[in-house]
Amino acid sequence: MTESKDSFLVNRIKSVGWAVKGAIILFKSEASIKVQAVIAILVTIAGFYFNISSTEWLIQVAMIGLVMSIEGVNTAIEYIADFIHPERHNGIGRIKDVAAGAVFIASISAVVVAIIIYYPKIF
Numbered sequence: 001m002t003e004s005k006d007s008f009l010v011n012r013i014k015s016v017g018w019a020v021k022g023a024i025i026l027f028k029s030e031a032s033i034k035v036q037a038v039i040a041i042l043v044t045i046a047g048f049y050f051n052i053s054s055t056e057w058l059i060q061v062a063m064i065g066l067v068m069s070i071e072g073v074n075t076a077i078e079y080i081a082d083f084i085h086p087e088r089h090n091g092i093g094r095i096k097d098v099a100a101g102a103v104f105i106a107s108i109s110a111v112v113v114a115i116i117i118y119y120p121k122i123f
C-alpha cells in the first residue's frame with residue numbers, strides 16, 4: 001500500500017477512475033463480455049416489452065450484474081495466470097478452468113431466472 005497525500009475524497013474519485021478504466025479494458029479485450037452485454041440489452045428490452053414487475057426487474061438486473069462482474073473477475077484471474085506463468089502448465093489450466101466454471105454457474109442461474117420470468121409471458 002502506498003501513502004497518498006490526497007484527501008480521502010480525491011482518493012475515492014481516483015479509485016472510481018481506475019475502476020472505469022478497468023471496465024473499459026474488459027469491454028475492449030474480452031469477446032465474452034461483449035456477448036453478455038448484448039444479451040443484457042436484449043433482456044432489458046424484453047423487460048420493457050413484457051412489462052415485468054419491480055421484483056422481476058430487481059432479480060434481472062442483479063443477474064446481469066452477477067454474470068458480468070464474475071466475467072470480469074475471471075478475466076483478471078486469466079491475466080494473473082498468464083503474467084505469473086506464461087508457459088503452459090496443468091496448474092494454470094486448472095486455475096483458468098475453475099474461474100471459467102464460476103462464470104458458467106452464474107450464467108446457468110441467469111438462464112433459469114430468464115426462463116422463470118419470461119416462459120409464462122411468452123407461452
Ligand SMILES: Nc1ncnc2c1ncn2[C@@H]1O[C@H](COP(=O)(O)OP(=O)(O)OP(=O)(O)O)[C@@H](O)[C@H]1O
Pocket residue numbers: 030031032074075078085086087088089090092093094096097100
Ligand atoms: N497456460 C496454460 N496452461 C494450461 N492450460 C491452459 C493455459 N492457458 C489456457 N489453458 C486452457 O485453455 C482454456 C482457455 O484458456 P484461455 O486463456 O484461452 O481462456 P479463454 O477461453 O480465451 O477465456 P475467455 O473465454 O474468458 O476469453 C483454459 O480454461 C485452460 O483449460
